[in-house]
Amino acid sequence: MTFGEIEPGAGLKSALARPPADVLARIDASGLRGRGGAGFPTSLKWELAQKSKGDKKYVICNADEGEPGTFKDRVILGDFADMVFEGMTIAAVAIGARHGIVYLRAEYTYLRGHLEAVLQRRRENNLLGENICGREGFDFDIEVHMGAGSYVCGEETALIESLEGQRGEPRNRPPFPIDTGYLGNPTTVNNVETFAWAVCILAKGADWFKRLGTEKSTGHKLFSVSGDCRRPGVYDLPLGITVAELLAEVGGEDAKAVQVGGAAGQCIPRRDFQRGIAYEDIPTGGSIIVFGPGRDMLRVAKNFLEFFIDESCGQCTPCREGAPRLLEGIEMLHRGDCSMTYLDELCSLGETMQLASKCGLGQTAPSTFLSVVQNFRDEILGRTGGN
Amino acid sequence: MAKPTPTAGVSTRAPASQRSRTAEMLQHAKAMGKTIEVAIDGSPIAVPLGTSILEAAGQLGIRIPTLCYHEDLCLAGVCRVCVVEIEGQRTLQAACSYPISSPINVKTHTSKVRRARRHIIDLLLSSHVGECYTCSRNQSCELRELAAEYGVDFFRFGHVQKPRYEIDASSHAVVRDMNKCVLCRRCIRTCIDLQEVGVLEALYRGNRSKVGTFLDRPLADVVCINCGQCINRCPTGALRANDPTDEVWDAIDDPRKHVLIQTAPSPRAAIGECFGLEPGHAVTFELNTALRRCGFDRVFDTDFSADLTIIEEGVELLLRLKRALVDGDASVALPQFTSCSPGWVKYVEHFYPERLAHLSSAKSPQQMFGALLKTYYAQINELDPRDIVTVALMPCSAKKFECNRPEMCASGHKDIDYGLTTRELAKMIHEAGIDLLKLPKSGFDDPFGTATGSGVIFGATGGVMEAALRTVVELVTGLKIEKLFDHADVIPVRGFEGIRYAELPISQIGPVPELVAHLFDNWDFLKDVTLKVGVAHGTANAKRVMEDIKAGGRFSQCHFIEFMACPGGCLGGGGQPSPTSPAIRAARA
DSSP: OGGGGSOTTHHHHHHHTSOHHHHHHHHHHHTOBOTTTTOOBHHHHHHHHHHSOOSOOEEEEEEOOOSTTOOHHHHHHHHOHHHHHHHHHHHHHHHTOOEEEEEEOGGGGGGHHHHHHHHHHHHHTTSSBSSGGGOTTOOBEEEEEEOOSOGGGGSHHHHHHHHTTSOOOOOOSSSOTTTSOGGGSOEEEEEHHHHHHHHHHHHHOHHHHHTSBOSSSBSEEEEEEEESSSSOEEEEEETTOBHHHHHHHHTOTTOSEEEESGGGSEEEEGGGTTSBOSTTSSOOSSEEEEEOTTOOHHHHHHHHHHHHHHHOOSOSHHHHHHHHHHHHHHHHHHHTOOOHHHHHHHHHHHHHHHHHOSSHHHHHTTHHHHHHHHHOHHHHSSOOSOO | OOSOOOOTTSOOOSOGGGOOOOOOOOTTTGGGTOEEEEEETTEEEEEETTOBHHHHHHHTTOOOOOSSOOTTSOOOOOSOTTEEEETTOSSOEEGGGOBOOSOOEEESSOHHHHHHHHHHHHHHHHTOOSOGGGOTTTTTOHHHHHHHHTTOOSOTTOOOOSOOSOOBOOSSSEEEOGGGOOOOOHHHHIIIIISOOOOOEEESSGGGOEEEOGGGOOGGGTTOOOOOHHHHHOSSTTEEEOOOHHHHHHHHHOTTOEEEEEEOHHHHHHGGGGGTOOTTOOOHHHHHHHHHHHTOSEEEEHHHHHHHHHHHHHHHHHHHHHHHHTSOOTTOOOSEEOOOOHHHHHHHHHHOGGGGGGBOSOOOHHHHHHHHIIIIIHHHTTOOGGGEEEEEEESOSHHHHHHTOTTSOTTSSOSOSEEEEHHHHHHHHHHTTOOGGGSOOOOOOSSSOOOOSTGGGGGBTTHHHHHHHHHHHHHHHOSOGGGTSSSSSOTTTOSSOSEEEEEEEOOOOOOOOGGGTTTOSOSGGGTTOEEEEEEEESHHHHHHHHHHHHTTOGGGGOSEEEEESSTTBGGGOTTSOSOOOHHHHHHHO
16 A cells, blocks of 8 residues: 555655645645545645634544445554644644644544554654644644544534534535634645545655546545455555456456445446546545445445435435435335336436535435436336335 | 624623534625625626625515525525525525625526425425414415415325324423424524524434424423524424413303403504504504404403503512612612513523522513402402403413413412413404404403503513613602603613613602602612613523623623513514514514
């Protein structure tokens, strides 16, 4: 894994050796985009947070890795925690923050002790705390805050609500966290992996990072691969890789479909396996779920919808009420009593959910339903309710 | 925006964990004074930075439908009915909660927008239990209006018939039928953010989410103050007042019962709204006729007992001042608080129990009247109090709770048997087939039909204080208040700001009137005293005043403070007609 090749501390040393604007410029030149899945340009997010007026600024690490089928942040936090904290410290240099928070998924509570120990060691080595690395006035520290088990808290504004002690529900945006974030202060929220790549970029340079990937999706990315394949696990692969290439790598050549991007992602049918996994084509936060020839795609769609119904915060109408209607549609398809007119109506409802839901959860909740209806029509129609 | 700015120097709003802070405006955006040029449906308009699309569209006369939005409340942006298309953006945006911060081109009724709104309305209807015929909000339901506006002619995504939740009728004041709830969360924002009481909250997640109380307890078991502000802001029939009209009709129909009704000024100023009048047209005397035709035996004016309350509260204040200033009794609870708003009284009981001694010991006008009717009135009319049924027309849902308080039967009989809200009485009048607006006028019944006029302004916020000040000043100086002020309005106290403060120097004193001669020898102790008074309406404002007192601020130096639980006082009470807004409440004054 690339992270293993980076000399500890080299990124931070590089960041401290240059003015904050140069740190931003270097990230900008690398083309690094958010590794949580949305792909927002990291340098832009940091620059906006840096420009926002505020005495207190926060760097938040989104370690609420809850997307079904992703487990790469768990590996990073377990094996390369120093990289994550170093990346957060670099972000603090870039935006002028003094406070960092790791929002850790409730199910990763077992990692907390390890993370606290790494943080303590960094404090002892003057990599956190006051006058970091001897630089006068550069104070920054990181605390770990536990999530409580809600998927939607991976959405950055819901994460902030949760951090503030509220019910974890997404806020209206704008304003965005870079302007009005944690406790109303300018805040950057980045994925675990994004911070680790920022360290690599500072240590090895933007050109090194850009040597792989595509023009719009530069660099490597970690993929969490699971499902019907021979070699599941975490892979470090260049962005732009086609689905077919990835399947060959993991031993899933006979797949009939691949879910890229988890429950919130897309279900890619075999005929699209030449498409690339990149922000401009099939974006992903890293979750790859392989469906072998024997999988029932209607059950796949049902499973994901049940997940969204369970995890919806319930505040906005399209998500709260829409997903159950789609699930009912799946049950009707299973029984064979969903008319084509009603199926079209449900697809139209799915589009409304994508357009009108308040946050990414509701906007992506119908995508598997829609892609299964679109791509596996023959498989899902004409059923009679059997197994 | 509608969210009130916290008053400088006065302490915090609801605890962070209880606040429904789902929306944040850009920091200080409007104060920055920057204007942005935007286009809405092709019409250009320049608006201050941070203005919502909804506001900007309103200025252009473009109507965007809303459901979770309410003028009085902080923003939620949850129903998504107000979505609009912004050129260049992938997703639709909620017009109510999208602050304009850059030049944008907005389209309010594209096919995407219309389809999304239609779907959203269809979805809300799909899980909204109930038939409009049998709903108390049949004529005033915002969901029904939206369905009509968007031409809903069938249930596209079905329509549940089977109730999911038990109706919570545990409270004397508010009945909650969550089967009709559309989860707009206006009630939550009313309770947490407008009133800062914090009884209601969103529970559970997804399609199991519901509005509920702490541990989902019945409303009667939690710290609800019965103000009913949530009822006024509910767009559907999910919240309503606990309605005793059947019992009132039964009493009217029973020939042995002598049924008496008192009417308070605020419902008289608002009931016309239930009959198609614009807010602000009082129909006091037509109402008297309507009540007699409904079958009430006597119709009385609550102003009479409001005067009694004022005298009791005024004399009680003078007695507390005497004990403090003459007897040097440091234990006297000052400032004295008014006690006529039962929502406020319950608020103090739950949130500031250490301040109970500050509450005036006087009963509210409603209860005083009831006590008089069951005792003095019964006696002079040779009636058995057990045959007397007392009904009170109030703008208030908390009055229903108040009349059922166990201590409110000092005479051995329940002072007030039934409290009716403005809405409920309007329903009775409709049911009796009476055309209120076409009725001849008639006066109140004697012997209680003579009031001074102090009581008439009782319903406006600051009204109690104004009446009490007049009484106190007249008692102490022997002068009519007109000589102290240019006219009878005590200007610094009336008005619609949330918290007010006034000082009234007593520069001359007169003889002690006979009425109170047994209590006071002279007024010397008040010579050159400056009376300091405060007024707060809405429990959020009351809370600020209470915190100021706790911190030893200006209000801790007051002698008398009027508190009303509802924003705008009784005129904005929880029993008043829906809808409510700052403009409607001001028109009723």
